[in-house]
Amino acid sequence: MRFRGKLVDITCIQHFTRVVTTISKLIKTCVLRITPTALYLILSEKVVNGGVQIWCELPQGHFFDEYAMEGVSAEENEIYLELAPENLVKALKTAQTAKWVKVKLTKKHAPCITIEVDLPTLGAHSRVVVHDIPVSVVPRRLWTEYQEPEVPNFDVSIVMPQIKVLKNVIEKMKNLSNTLLLSANHQGEFKVSVETDMVSVSTHFQDLLNPASGNGGAPQQLNPSMDPEEFAEVRIDIRRFAQFLSGQQVSPNRVICNIVDNKVVHFYLMNDDVSLQYFMPVMVV
């Protein structure tokens, strides 16, 4: 198993840092999957994660100038490592003005992802900082847990309003209740509301886009029996949603929200080539 990548362009380094920071704000540990074409940051759906599922794809060509990897075997040319994204962020934070950053899989005191940062100096000497981030290798038999999540047929797919605006609304609603009702329909209407004994507050957004597909790709089978005006709704934990909104470091081009009534809510963020999918657990009524 070998992996070696080098980021040279400072904007790439900064972008990479921002993506990893976004992930680190959502979860404590995740699995890094290394393939010849891309890096993936994965959190699989498990009870211990509270039903959250995250799938983030970073095409390597978008970030790395040099990229070489050798998986566990020729047939299964992939590497799965479990790590804390926060450590990656700490290391990358020292690289924001770097000349280059190398990311390598190494074995030091334990298997590590080593981040080498070449910092600019006044003199002729090079200044290299080395960070060793401990990782644990995920054995092949567990790889099936970390597959791309199956995207179900959604009832409604809608482009969400601006994150900043939505974030402010949700922050205020947080004070009222722990549960948020999220709903949308095929006519570009999106609604967030909270309900307490005394009051019910809802914010409506209109004239939003309903994309043909839930993930910006090929059109998928949306539930045909849905009445266009009918809202599909889910109940989610408001704090988790607020955390998701405030953690966004990369201002995505658009965020698509897909809903299966009372079952699934899926957020799909797309920015340049980087895509992030986030399944949020739903409180079933």
Place this chain on the structure above:
Amino acid sequence: MCPNSLTAASKLLCDAVMNFQNTQEEITLIVSPQKIVLKNYVEDEPDPNKVMHTNLSLEPEEFDNCQVGVDTEVTFCLKELRAILAFSEVTTLPLTLTFETAGRPIVFTIDSDSTFEGNFVLATLADQQTQSQAATHARTATQKRPAGRVDTSKAAKTTHNRAGPSNTDLNHTRSSEQTKRSEQLASAYEMLNDDTDFDEMIQNDTTLLDQPSVEALRMAPSVCEERTMCTSVKPGSSALGDNMTVVSRDNSPIVQSSNKSEESPVIPVPLMNLRVTLGDDTLGEDPDEEEEEAIPGTPPAKRFRSLFFGSSQVSQTQTSQPSCAASKVLAEDTDDED
């Protein structure tokens, strides 16, 4: 005496230290003639294999002066170093590190020749391998000279070196030295009561179980001696009565360049006992006792007998009750653990 000495622009060290986490407590400096490495210090528990390691190499050529007599690794408090660097960077003066081996203190010196000199002494982790032997005590006890108001940064005690006109008056017998010292302690006590920075200074000291940091106050021997002899005190600093040494940062006509040969080298002894060094003499305890106490037998007591706040109940396992007032320390251990 001090086989290792590095001098560097404060900026070099600042840049180096920037690469370590803000929450990082200790840092290890590893020197060899070929290179100088800074590493974050990782404690044995929790699992060192689960923690991120960071290291940074510097070349000897990057330093203004690099003298490595003994290949060694010293570990000391990074937070204190950051405080020292914050001060030294402002002065734009180079910072000199002198140290020996693990367990022996490390001294950071800023010298501006004419105006002031700052010495910061930190303890280093005694035994890199076996952490259970915490040989260094949490604080060096040295007598605070009757110094001027401490109004520099918290970690600093700048000494104003004066080689006064009457160096010949350094003849003291032991008994008179003792008396003088108790007078000095008394005056220091008065002065410190007024000093608001003192509390800050105590708070600033972060002492940990095995890796204590030290703020030792350097004794400028010539200063003590001339306490009663110096007549010209910088105006405006007379709050201390006849305590003559003042921290003065401008060029005062009374300042004379420090007569380095007169001062004894700093002996930041990691002991409970007070060490007052005058010229080349050592007051109070004889060298034998010093040797005994330097031998680490058990982890150090966390509580220091404070000069001002009375003896703490925790006794030193290796020392017997010091026979004189010299055993008291000036600044109390700031560790919150009780």
